[in-house]
Amino acid sequence: MTAAAQLRSSLEGLSAALESFQFRVPGTGQAAKERSRAELVRSIREYLLPRLDDPDAPVVAVLVGPTGSGKSIMLNSLAGQRASEPGALRPTTRSPVVWTNRRHARRYQTLLGGLIGRENSGVVAGDDGITDQLTVIDAPDFDSVYADSRVIGEQVLAVADLCIFVASALRYADGAAWEFLDQIRLRGLPILFVLNRLGPDPEARKLILGDFAAMLKDRDLLLEADSSLIFDVSEQVVYPRHGGLHADAVAAIRQELALISDPGLRRAVVRQSTEGAVAEVIEKVGSIVDGIAEDRSIVTTLHTLAEEAYAAELTTSKQLVQAGSLMTPVGVDSREALQRELASALSRRCGVAARNAAAAWDSTDEGHALLQVADTLWRHGAETPAVAEGESTAWLDAIGKSLEATVRRARPRRKAAAALATALLSGQPSEEGEADAQAALVADLEDRVATVLAQDADRFLALTQRVAISDGLGDTISALAAEVSAGAGEFYR
Numbered sequence: 001m002t003a004a005a006q007l008r009s010s011l012e013g014l015s016a017a018l019e020s021f022q023f024r025v026p027g028t029g030q031a032a033k034e035r036s037r038a039e040l041v042r043s044i045r046e047y048l049l050p051r052l053d054d055p056d057a058p059v060v061a062v063l064v065g066p067t068g069s070g071k072s073i074m075l076n077s078l079a080g081q082r083a084s085e086p087g088a089l090r091p092t093t094r095s096p097v098v099w100t101n102r103r104h105a106r107r108y109q110t111l112l113g114g115l116i117g118r119e120n121s122g123v124v125a126g127d128d129g130i131t132d133q134l135t136v137i138d139a140p141d142f143d144s145v146y147a148d149s150r151v152i153g154e155q156v157l158a159v160a161d162l163c164i165f166v167a168s169a170l171r172y173a174d175g176a177a178w179e180f181l182d183q184i185r186l187r188g189l190p191i192l193f194v195l196n197r198l199g200p201d202p203e204a205r206k207l208i209l210g211d212f213a214a215m216l217k218d219r220d221l222l223l224e225a226d227s228s229l230i231f232d233v234s235e236q237v238v239y240p241r242h243g244g245l246h247a248d249a250v251a252a253i254r255q256e257l258a259l260i261s262d263p264g265l266r267r268a269v270v271r272q273s274t275e276g277a278v279a280e281v282i283e284k285v286g287s288i289v290d291g292i293a294e295d296r297s298i299v300t301t302l303h304t305l306a307e308e309a310y311a312a313e314l315t316t317s318k319q320l321v322q323a324g325s326l327m328t329p330v331g332v333d334s335r336e337a338l339q340r341e342l343a344s345a346l347s348r349r350c351g352v353a354a355r356n357a358a359a360a361w362d363s364t365d366e367g368h369a370l371l372q373v374a375d376t377l378w379r380h381g382a383e384t385p386a387v388a389e390g391e392s393t394a395w396l397d398a399i400g401k402s403l404e405a406t407v408r409r410a411r412p413r414r415k416a417a418a419a420l421a422t423a424l425l426s427g428q429p430s431e432e433g434e435a436d437a438q439a440a441l442v443a444d445l446e447d448r449v450a451t452v453l454a455q456d457a458d459r460f461l462a463l464t465q466r467v468a469i470s471d472g473l474g475d476t477i478s479a480l481a482a483e484v485s486a487g488a489g490e491f492y493r
């Protein structure tokens with residue numbers, strides 16, 4: 001197998017393992033854990049695998065930056081056409097716009113899990129020479145009031161080979177931008193910096209550009225605090241015809257992007273961005289594996305808490321049976337009434353166990369959250385009365401059977417059985433019957449209490465099973481990540 005095929009197949013395996021489960025334990029970290037799992041799958045499935053399959057596909061450059069910095073205007077200026085609608089209302093671009101060559105347009109129809117094709121977005125295809133080897137995507141901002149803007153921005157970033165960061169000279173130093181840039185840097189993406197809307201005063205321009213360059217250098221985003229590494233664009237008229245600036249304003253940026261047509265440079269860019277993406281995947285797998293371990297330990301704890309509550313209740317119930325106080329069979333002499341009373345006593349014990357188990361869960365964050373979705377756990381299960389009914393009938397039948405040898409006729413035997421049951425439930429074994437046989441009947445009752453409790457406990461245990469992540473999956477994922485890492489070592493050697 002070639003190094004590329006090897007890396008590809010280990011990434012496939014890793015992605016499949018990451019898709020084979022979900023973080024289901026509710027509570028504080030769940031949403032974040034699920035998001036990072038999904039992001040990881042996306043960057044493998046939507047970026048790395050297609051990229052490794054087709055290294056000669058156009059380089060994807062993504063325009064990113066704060067809302068209103070001029071990203072859409074920048075795309076229109078590069079394209080010389082109204083590709084993306086710019087606007088005064090913030091934010092304007094709500095879903096990505098792809099500017100590409102007709103030959104490549106089909107590639108992007110299904111990109112980004114259907115994000116493209118929504119209202120006000122889509123694929124704009126033309127025949128500009130620069131798009132032979134380059135596709136530019138205008139992304140939504142990352143800092144607007146719309147939370148989904150940010151999520152979409154991150155998804156677009158995941159498929160990028162290159163970033164064009166557009167900042168506005170009016171406001172280039174704010175927090176959200178740095179946070180976002182950090183994310184890009186972690187991903188190892190090459191970045192071009194554009195400072196837009198600079199004023200005409202040369203002194204002020206020098207100052208602002210120098211300041212911006214120094215800030216980028218401070219954050220390891222530029223090698224040198226050298227303002228010539230930043231593309232400067234003056235505030236100027238936006239042509240209504242194409243919603244962009246005069247071609248001269250972006251000539252230097254276009255020239256830089258045109259270098260991509262050099263196969264060597266393109267390979268280097270793709271290499272840097274895929275290598276960065278692989279490194280990021282491997283790093284993020286670590287926190288997924290930690291998350292799995294965390295979920296597993298929470299599930300074990302909850303499982304144990306429920307088991308302990310039911311085990312404690314079984315002990316108590318057995319003591320009650322021995323003491324003759326599981327129920328008070330006062331005035332109960334008919335078999336039907338006894339059966340009913342015993343069944344409801346068994347359900348009551350389950351109710352006590354359930355309340356204790358739920359209270360134990362409630363004292364933990366995750367247990368509390370699980371109880372929000374399963375609030376019937378505070379009471380005995382809906383099936384429990386029927387199960388209790390069955391067990392109490394079976395116990396009375398067993399008593400009847402034990403009397404078959406001594407009381408031959410059915411009617412008197414029923415009466416005798418009710419009397420013996422009453423005696424046993426009161427903790428006062430009858431003097432007439434055999435002691436051994438009576439002890440066995442008490443033991444049988446204890447077993448039946450255990451059966452009813454166990455089926456009631458199953459509700460708790462089934463719920464923990466439902467949110468549990470299977471044993472060994474964390475190790476499997478770690479091993480697959482190690483394989484990816486080894487494959488990358490070979491491939492990027």
Ligand SMILES: Nc1nc2c(ncn2[C@@H]2O[C@H](COP(=O)(O)OP(=O)(O)OP(=O)(O)O)[C@@H](O)[C@H]2O)c(=O)[nH]1
Binds near residue numbers: 091
């Ligand atoms: N006159 C002038 N206006 C500009 C210039 N650059 C940006 N603008 C203004 O900034 C506004 C926002 O530009 P857009 O290109 O829509 O900004 P954006 O970064 O795409 O914003 P979002 O889509 O919200 O993220 C435009 O409506 C223009 O009025 C410029 O060089 N000259």
Ligand SMILES: [Mg+2]
Binds near residue numbers: 085086138
């Ligand atoms: Mg825009």
